Amino acid sequence: MLGNKTLANSCFALFSLGAIAISVISSPQIARASEQPSLDSLVQQAASKDQVTSQQAIAKLREFKNVGVDAFWNAYQKDLPNNSQLRATLDAICQQKDCDASRLYWYKDLEAAKTASKESGKPILSLRLLGNLNDELSCANSRFFRTALYPNAGVSQLLRDRFILHWQSERPVPKVTIDFGDGRKLEQTLTGNSIHYVLDSDGRPIDAIPGLYSPQAFMENLKDAEGAEKLLNNTNDVKLRREVLVKYHRDRLAKIERNWQSDLKRLNLPAQRLLEPIAIRTPANVDATIASRLTFGKMAVEMPTLTRTPSAPISEVIPPSPFAKLSDANWARLARLFQNRVYLDQGSLKLMERKLSPSASMTTVVNSFERAIAQDTVRNEYVFHAQIHSWFANGEFIGNENLNGNSLALNSLNRRVYDQLFLTPASDPWLGLVNENVYTGISKVN
Known part of the structure; x- marks a missing residue:
């Protein structure tokens, strides 16, 4: 009797398992998955x-x-x-041009990036640029990011392991084509700048890294901002968030101030304030040649064309550049203090070699590019980044409110950056490239 009962129970168990297996196999979800x-x-x-x-x-x-x-x-x-x-x-x-050199995955939807950030516990690195990151002719600085930063082994690993990547186009990038009349055409971009925002999982800004930096300085800034984001630990306590971010940015601003005064002393230059009042510009006194000079690396690419492009009248009063506190020669001297910290690794060099003309001197091009990166690094840190730290240290852009899922603080910060620092305000549809009061002899633009 016992043996028959045991046998019956075993048969029932096998039958049940078989029924479950048939049920699982026949599940529409599993069937669809098997067809993928x-x-x-x-x-x-x-x-x-x-x-x-x-x-x-x-x-x-x-x-x-x-x-x-x-x-x-x-x-x-x-x-x-x-x-x-x-x-x-x-x-x-x-969704990035030259991805074979960087192997980085980018989100184009900030909401999807925020979801990934929440799931992974990683902060978001959100790039704003003119044009599209997956186009060859995005703005010059974003092209330089794809050359000097993203292919760098250290930068690429840091971004893959510790950040969720997202990019968004600020506006289309202006392009100019020169037709030589013999079948050859030269196409390039004009004006525009790019910035990396470090955001928490709700899309609220922690810090912003403006323009082109050396790979080494870029990683240092990323790690600093990541540390600040971890201190917040996804808190929604508005008071605590404000205290943490204000202290972080005050500390960073004080450090930059000390470095600034130390560097001036090393150059035997008189001490001067790090931050100068920002001259508010209107579309009437925004000029593309001045905006282009704010970024040393891309200036070398754009200036030959910009100086031949009709723009603002010479007699018009143009507010001084934020870099006017040092002459170009002294900015170059300052950059040379850190030149030994600026170098491109093999990932960047291979990409550069692929894009260069066979007749170009690789050594000459690399040395020139590294000098430009060094200048942009010190200029961006001592002018743009210092000003951004100052805004945060004063309690600005530390909002907790959201509108339709978009951080108001991020949008406000981005608008201030492009209007006041990069000199490419949204209110000027022509980006300083067109002045209606200058006669060109060409039918008016539409």
């Missing part, structure tokens, strides 16, 4: 020359985020340097 292509299959489809097949696979690979980026890169890493189609496919997966 594998990651390897998606990688192959993304590389297809059939555009529809490729685009569908790219969209699915983006759902895998960094895993999708790595899967495609691992499959085609040997072919990528010499295959523009494969590079363009990887760029689409990453």
